[in-house]
Amino acid sequence: MLQRLLPEHGFYLGLMFQEAAARHGRVRVTLDRPLDVAPDAGTDLGYTELADMVDDLAARLWSAGVRPSEHVAIHKRDNVDIVLLACAVSRIGAVPALLSSSLDGGVVAVLLDRLHAPWLITDRAGLESTLSGLDISLARGVLTVDEAPGHTLSLATCAEVPRRPAIRLHPREPSLITHGSGTTGIPRLAVHCPYTMWNRLVPQQALGRATRGEPAALHLSFVHSRFYHLLGVLLHFGSPLLLLVDPDPAHAGPLLAAHRPGIVETHSHTYALWEDLADAPGGPLSNVRAYGSTFDAVHPRTVRRLLGASRRRDPRLVQLYGQSETGPIAFGWCTRRGAGRVRGRRVGTGIPGFTRVRVVDERGRTCPPGATGAIEARTRGRILTYLGAPEQYARQVDRGWWRMGDMGYRDRWGALHLLDREADRISTLDSDLEAEDELLSRMSELREVIIVHGPRREPVPVVCTRGDRPLDADRWRRATGDLPALSEPVQCRFEDLPPTGTWKVKRLEIARLLAAGELPTLSTAPVRG
Template identity: 70%
Template sequence: MRQHQPAHPLLADRGFYLGPMFRRAADRHGAVFVTLDRPLDVDPDLGVDLSYPVLADVVEELSGRLWEAGVRPSEQVVVHKTDNVDIMLLTCAVSLIGAVPVLLSPGLAGPVVGQLLERLHQPWLITDRAKLDGPLTDVDVSALVRQTLSVDDAPGAVPLEKYAGAEPPSPVRLHPRDPALITHSSGTTGVPKLAVHCPNTMWNRLVPQQAMGWPTRGETAALHMSFVHSRFYHLLGVLLRFGSPLVLITDPDPATVGPLLTRHRPGIVETHPNTFVLWEELADAPGAPLSRVRSYGSTFDAIHPRTVRRLLGASRRRAPWLIQLYGQSETGPVAFQWFTRRTAARADGRRVGIGIPGFTRVRVTDDSGRRARPGEPGRIEARTRGRILTYLGAREQYQRQLDGDGWWEMGDMGYRSRLGALYLIDREIDQIDSVHSNLEVEDTLMSRLDELREVVIVPGADGEAVPVVCVRGERPLDPARWQEATAGLPPLAEPRQWRFEVLPMTATWKVKRVEITRMLTESARA
């Protein structure tokens, strides 16, 4: 399969390859430290204090095991295991021998994993006992994959340890426009789609992110991100290029993250917007863990202005900033927005910025497909060199979101200002007739009620706007404060208070609004 979208001839052969990243970084920068919050499942004896060269050795050693097991170039290798940093190392090892990593979130339900495996072409599967004995128990894995490899002693699987010590083969470099990575969409509206990336489109996402990362080159970076999302690998590519020490976090609990950040004093922190809400409490934590942060990175979803203000206020650097990237798995970042302490004080959470010059363009169209006037709501569309090749097994669905000129429907509603800034209203599927913007109401409530961990406005069983709220510490919501906070807002149903852990989430902590509506509807019928 080759890339079908047009590319500039000078850029057509450029590619971003995951396999050699750590070795190149080790050769360039030497023994830069990499700290983990838990040992690797593929080699627990290494501990948690590692380095670029150590991880380069692990990637190459794993590539030798995979080659000895029989994995060959262009074959699909699914990585679906318990969440840990070795998901990333296995991905790099698969890529190093020219095979195609297929990254499935550890949080996916077993039946969903089974459906995604069916869309693939008899892939290899790398997993563990926890998955095979847990979510995958009722999935006929053996009928769907070529062979199952395990990072531990899972029954019915071939342990990768069997091939320990195998000689790593020479690295294999795929054509820049051939499939090289498969990730999945968020699945907020149903079964996730499998997004096919190639080295060339990945390179076109990497370059602008390198430019954004230039001011913080070499700063220690603390990351808590989904290891199955393409954004993680692009950010990793940027940080390795500049020689940044890394703190890779699997468990986002502030009680463990706080001391870890206090010890390493990162200058760069990136995580999911909902994790940043959780980490607001680190702003006043003992040891001031965020005091040295110069740059925060937020992607996957819009971030609440309250959270931006608290994060920037926690830094003691002279001029810290937060950069928000707007995009999706299919496109990569298509717009960006910078916040400083001054701009955050009057930030509009719906403003997601402007297109990336030279790489992306963004427009808003009306129902007839014409460009909407400034301020007029419509469908957000993007044109980018970083767009995926296709949806595996769903080519028609891919084509439906793409017009003949290469404009991609983002599935969001928004508008543009007279100066060209893009404002996000809602996902098209989430709109409620009585509410102009669910997201705007949520931002307002989060700003007025400091005790909220999350608030989500969804259509209820009768189409009314239902607020689902999560309160810090699971304290009861104060009815008087809620009534005061909702003054002047569109009519809302009585709030439903849920524990945060009950909210259905994607791998990047995006709330599955459609699933919440389904849960509310079923509850109303019970």
């Protein structure tokens, strides 16, 4: 009875910086690009300054007319001020809806329609490109972080308005909207609330306790819920931060060398790119105690390179498996000692007290160890619904179990192994993901390889090499000799592969472009070794 009378727990973005500043004061935050909302503030800030910026932006939004529970879409060029704007929207009790700048205008229009006339925060660049053909009536009002033409209101004109106390919605009311990767079409809008977000935050705080206070470097999507939970953990423990927008090794390497992070987290494709930093001058990764991976499993070759770059006594890579709808539902880690035996698709076990994982057959029966089936999870961190598509949400829930959309199996020790996305499965391969891992391990010159369906449902490897060097046909033949039959490889520039907002590769879109003859390929023919 007493528990029902007490307020429920909640993770509130609008209070995150304020609480961190009160607890840790002027811990430093380094940016690699000035903030668009405060270009004169520089790139060396502190918890206290950022908390004040959030409070100031919240006051400006209130002055512009934004009110509690209203949806506020944030769609602007990639930068850390997306985070500050999201926290400011949350601080006045409104609901930030984070839309990736990589979305095209047609998709943005669909999502704005599903948000039911939201406020829109954007910038001149967006209004003159992606949003140029947008029906302005889809938004209640358009606010900009810079000066922009048309019927817009610049947040700069709302300066010096009175500050307001923070507003906290009920823990089970919507508080954040993010979208999925969009790998299979129009991305769905995932609705989070403080209670479900708290149930994701707490286990991640427990996992992060061992590295509390270590300097951290992050290159993550600012529109993904994972960034906010990781930021919540790091702010709670008072970590100095390096927040990167540009992952190019030539740009990020010197900053990492100067910052010397003990914690690093980025996307798996960026980790592959950062293999080049393992032996770079200044030892950019030499002080890393823990790498974090949450979006895709990191390829084993990359794991070995990253762990080998650290000079710490016992560095490890921590793998969290989940999705936007659930948060992390399984975890595991790899040490330098075990890196030679690492299997990239072993994603760990359920999080005790917070998540349970099972693998089921086509009739919903639990599969025995080693048998492949659909992965399902039960977690208190599950989103409330899909905004505008509740029927799609309902189809993925079975008596509290959430269908992850992945195929895999559990071994006899209970560890979960990921094989493929259900939508991407290729019948002639046990696992296209494992085949890709094997090829990357055998051919160091590959930056990425993606196996997709060809026009006749045949498995076609789409490959990207480091520096776009021509693929060595003899090395490719030797590397694939003992694998199931693959079609001739198609070589592309990595930058030409269609990405999601979290830099995943859109496999189904690659297959569509390949079938239509529209996939940009390198004209250089394979060479003989």
